[in-house]
Amino acid sequence: xxxxxxxxxxxxxxxxxxxxxxxxxxxxxxxxxxxxxxxxxxxxxxxxxxxxxxxxxxxxxxxxxxxxxxxxxxxxxxxxxxxxxxxxxxxxxxxxxxxxxxxxxxxxxxxxxxxxxxxxxxxxxxxxxxxxxxxxxxxxxxxxxxxxxxxxxxxxxxxxxxxxxxxxxxxxxxxxxxxxxxxxxxxxxxxxxxxxxxxxxxxxxxxxxxxxxxxxxxxxxxxxxxxxxxxxxxxxxxxxxxxxxxxxxxxxxxxxxxxxxxxxxxxxxxxxxxxxxxxxxxxxxxxxxxxxxxxxxxxxxxxxxxxxxxxxxxxxxxxxxxxxxxxxxxxxxxxxxxxxxxxxxxxxxxxxxxxxxxxxxxxxxxxxxxxxxxxxxxxxxxxxxxxxxxxxxxxxxxxxxxxxxxxxxxxxxxxxxxxxxxxxxxxxxxxxxxxxxxxxxxxxxxxxxxxxxxxxxxxxxxxxxxxxxxxxxxxxxxxxxxxxxxxxxxxxxxxxxxxxxxxxxxxxxxxxxxxxxxxxxxxxxxxxxxxxxxxxxxxxxxxxxxxxxxxxxxxxxxxx
Amino acid sequence: xxxxxxxxxxxxxxxxxxxxxxxxxxxxxxxxxxxxxxxxxxxxxxxxxxxxxxxxxxxxxxxxxxxxxxxxxxxxxxxxxxxxxxxxxxxxxxxxxxxxxxxxxxxxxxxxxxxxxxxxxxxxxxxxxxxxxxxxxxxxxxxxxxxxxxxxxxxxxxxxxxxxxxxxxxxxxxxxxxxxxxxxxxxxxxxxxxxxxxxxxxxxxxxxxxxxxxxxxxxxxxxxxxxxxxxxxxxxxxxxxxxxxxxxxxxxxxxxxxxxxxxxxxxxxxxxxxxxxxxxxxxxxxxxxxxxxxxxxxxxxxxx
Numbered sequence: 001x002x003x004x005x006x007x008x009x010x011x012x013x014x015x016x017x018x019x020x021x022x023x024x025x026x027x028x029x030x031x032x033x034x035x036x037x038x039x040x041x042x043x044x045x046x047x048x049x050x051x052x053x054x055x056x057x058x059x060x061x062x063x064x065x066x067x068x069x070x071x072x073x074x075x076x077x078x079x080x081x082x083x084x085x086x087x088x089x090x091x092x093x094x095x096x097x098x099x100x101x102x103x104x105x106x107x108x109x110x111x112x113x114x115x116x117x118x119x120x121x122x123x124x125x126x127x128x129x130x131x132x133x134x135x136x137x138x139x140x141x142x143x144x145x146x147x148x149x150x151x152x153x154x155x156x157x158x159x160x161x162x163x164x165x166x167x168x169x170x171x172x173x174x175x176x177x178x179x180x181x182x183x184x185x186x187x188x189x190x191x192x193x194x195x196x197x198x199x200x201x202x203x204x205x206x207x208x209x210x211x212x213x214x215x216x217x218x219x220x221x222x223x224x225x226x227x228x229x230x231x232x233x234x235x236x237x238x239x240x241x242x243x244x245x246x247x248x249x250x251x252x253x254x255x256x257x258x259x260x261x262x263x264x265x266x267x268x269x270x271x272x273x274x275x276x277x278x279x280x281x282x283x284x285x286x287x288x289x290x291x292x293x294x295x296x297x298x299x300x301x302x303x304x305x306x307x308x309x310x311x312x313x314x315x316x317x318x319x320x321x322x323x324x325x326x327x328x329x330x331x332x333x334x335x336x337x338x339x340x341x342x343x344x345x346x347x348x349x350x351x352x353x354x355x356x357x358x359x360x361x362x363x364x365x366x367x368x369x370x371x372x373x374x375x376x377x378x379x380x381x382x383x384x385x386x387x388x389x390x391x392x393x394x395x396x397x398x399x400x401x402x403x404x405x406x407x408x409x410x411x412x413x414x415x416x417x418x419x420x421x422x423x424x425x426x427x428x429x430x431x432x433x434x435x436x437x438x439x440x441x442x443x444x445x446x447x448x449x450x451x452x453x454x455x456x457x458x459x460x461x462x463x464x465x466x467x468x469x470x471x472x473x474x475x476x477x478x479x480x481x482x483x484x485x486x487x488x489x490x491x492x493x494x495x496x497x498x499x500x501x502x503x504x505x506x507x508x509x510x511x512x513x514x515x516x517x518x519x520x521x522x523x524x525x526x527x528x529x530x531x532x533x534x535x536x537x538x539x540x541x542x543x544x545x546x547x548x549x550x551x552x553x554x555x556x557x558x559x560x
Numbered sequence: 561x562x563x564x565x566x567x568x569x570x571x572x573x574x575x576x577x578x579x580x581x582x583x584x585x586x587x588x589x590x591x592x593x594x595x596x597x598x599x600x601x602x603x604x605x606x607x608x609x610x611x612x613x614x615x616x617x618x619x620x621x622x623x624x625x626x627x628x629x630x631x632x633x634x635x636x637x638x639x640x641x642x643x644x645x646x647x648x649x650x651x652x653x654x655x656x657x658x659x660x661x662x663x664x665x666x667x668x669x670x671x672x673x674x675x676x677x678x679x680x681x682x683x684x685x686x687x688x689x690x691x692x693x694x695x696x697x698x699x700x701x702x703x704x705x706x707x708x709x710x711x712x713x714x715x716x717x718x719x720x721x722x723x724x725x726x727x728x729x730x731x732x733x734x735x736x737x738x739x740x741x742x743x744x745x746x747x748x749x750x751x752x753x754x755x756x757x758x759x760x761x762x763x764x765x766x767x768x769x770x771x772x773x774x775x776x777x778x779x780x781x782x783x784x785x786x787x788x789x790x791x792x793x794x795x796x797x798x799x800x801x802x803x804x805x806x807x808x809x810x811x812x813x814x815x816x817x818x819x820x821x822x823x824x825x826x827x828x829x830x831x832x833x834x835x836x837x838x839x840x841x842x843x844x845x846x847x848x849x850x851x852x853x854x855x856x857x858x859x860x861x862x863x864x
Binding site for chain 2: 002085
């Protein structure tokens with residue numbers, strides 16, 4: 001133990017600057033401070049560089065340098081003829097990397113999580129996930145460092161490994177390892193977690209072997225055997241790790257679907273040139289076209305909105321041929337217009353909404369399916385009966401959070417924190433900068449801490465001025481989101497509020513001003529599932545149109 | 561007991577053999593000089609002994625432990641200084657001493673300070689800013705201060721100027737008995753310097769140990785011989801021990817006798833009646849050159 005500490009002290013004395021830099025990056029990212037630096041440093045590029053690339057470069061350099069300070073290749077290393085057990089040396093190196101890379105982040109994480117009332121399981125999950133992710137990078141870099149004798153060699157090895165992986169991916173594009181989510185592999189998150197776990201174990205084994213034997217050629221042979229073994233184990237063998245993926249999950253089920261909801265399609269359809277995709281069957285990049293049609297949802301109960309998760313289309317052509325088209329799970333379509341949102345929000349708060357008539361909501365373009373250039377030529381201009389099966393869900397708002405619309409106001413509950421940054425008047429409207437921090441963990445598969453909440457970012461915002469009996473709804477928003485320390489999700493939102501309304505739904509003349517804002521409170525509503533339903537819509541005389549040169553702009557959902 | 565033992569020890573780099581089936585025993589308490597030209601395999605042999613390289617055949621033991629199984633505890637008893645060895649050169653000499661001290665239970669701080677003074681080493685200067693000679697002395701200091709039982713020096717004099725070389729050797733010679741390692745093994749191609757120190761000598765060439773015997777024995781059995789007389793000529797069948805036979809003129813015969821004994825002079829007198837036979841003792845350096853030339857001339861196959 002004393003030798004381990006002795007070596008750590010020695011390395012720390014030599015690499016204190018890089019270690020301090022790494023700790024600074026960790027703290028910077030962990031605390032989310034760099035949000036404040038982004039504008040000063042020039043936007044997303046700086047953010048990417050400061051927040052992501054720089055720490056990775058420093059981590060790689062430091063990991064390699066620490067290992068190469070007492071090299072395991074060559075026959076001239078000082079430590080090799082000194083009473084330093086290789087196991088103690090490896091322990092010291094790993095402990096150093098853990099101390100520099102993981103500990104600062106973990107301490108700040110634990111502090112923040114505790115201050116955000118995160119439960120112990122969530123805290124533990126976050127710590128394990130963060131440590132695993134941080135150390136995975138360090139272990140890979142350390143292994144490369146243990147097989148090379150200079151930083152240049154290590155960088156070349158890393159580059160070579162990446163080039164090899166890219167070449168392999170190009171030659172074998174259908175291997176799920178390169179994009180498991182694209183192949184609709186069930187439980188791809190557990191598989192990725194298993195891959196990460198097996199890779200970490202393999203890296204530790206390889207490091208151990210290299211440190212104990214210093215037989216670089218043999219370690220390379222073992223590496224060559226472990227790579228396919230890890231890939232096979234992670235992608236082919238059954239995995240029983242329970243983890244949730246990061247991202248946004250679909251609602252699986254909800255209790256009370258509304259029976260009367262109708263979906264209406266409004267011909268004519270349009271054919272858009274939608275871009276390029278890789279054809280999984282051939283691996284080639286193909287030009288794709290999307291068939292879209294105007295659609296609207298009717299008879300939605302008041303206070304609710306309807307969203308579409310996925311749809312599948314079939315066309316029975318006039319000649320009797322059946323056309324079955326790919327399932328569209330990225331529909332980017334919803335019935336949730338600003339008006340519907342406003343209506344739902346106001347009703348939930350007991351306010352009279354500015355516009356009540358949901359039936360007047362205009363239709364919007366719905367992407368039915370995408371197909372290749374070749375299929376477009378085959379089917380364009382043909383008529384038939386369209387049958388669309390839609391998976392929908394209903395949402396309702398619930399009031400979740402109230403806090404003063406003042407800088408520094410904070411709300412905390414169960415690992416989540418909302419805090420108000422700046423609030424002020426910009427271009428005639430009130431803009432609030434909100435920071436939403438959420439402790440998540442892929443190891444937490446239930447509850448609000450799971451990393452793929454279906455309702456993440458589905459929030460409604462209202463400014464309420466009780467003194468004047470007025471309110472304002474969010475009219476526009478822009479988000480930026482990051483998970484700077486893997487498990488802590490930071491979401492920065494700028495919410496712009498538009499016109500003022502009286503409680504009875506009457507517009508108030510004049511924009512929001514500072515005096516109005518001074519008395520305002522901010523209400524944040526969260527969406528909750530109100531029901532899931534499946535609808536099949538049949539449209540006679542449907543025609544797949546001829547391709548147009550100019551693509552039609554697709555309406556994006558308001559939360560994007 | 562032997563401090564070092566090798567049995568048919570071999571090491572090849574690809575298809576190139578560096579050490580070939582070498583068998584050697586160095587007794588405890590001796591100062592063994594491993595001599596040989598560049599590329600003879602001296603450094604490879606020492607690295608095999610200390611497990612810095614893995615053998616491709618045979619076995620070696622150091623202080624009773626198989627080389628491939630040397631652990632940290634054995635290295636508390638072994639000092640190693642090599643030309644070109646990596647040192648943590650960002651450290652100062654004082655920091656190097658501080659780093660090494662806790663690694664050795666037998667580290668003698670007073671001895672370290674004495675050696676530092678003797679070697680005139682500045683404690684506050686980073687090793688990377690030291691001259692080559694200073695670096696070697698710093699390495700030697702860090703290897704002597706824990707009183708190793710075995711000291712392995714691999715080409716310690718390479719590139720050192722004569723003054724530093726003398727200081728280095730003087731440092732080793734002047735160490736009192738308690739401070740001095742019991743066994744030394746020194747590889748060098750600079751025999752003059754080792755001659756002052758060595759008890760035993762091994763000549764290595766082409767990865768083979770050509771000779772291994774005590775320095776005194778070697779000095780005793782090699783002589784340069786000059787025979788001056790009327791029409792002296794070497795016999796057709798070369799007698800045992802005759803090396804490098806030359807005949808500068810028909811009246812002069814020169815050779816190196818590698819099997820000198822008190823009877824040699826009378827034997828030669830008998831072979832060349834009336835001729836003047838003069839014999840002269842050889843230095844290890846001269847003997848080494850003869851052996852090296854012999855080895856080269858015989859395609860690396862013959863041992864003296």
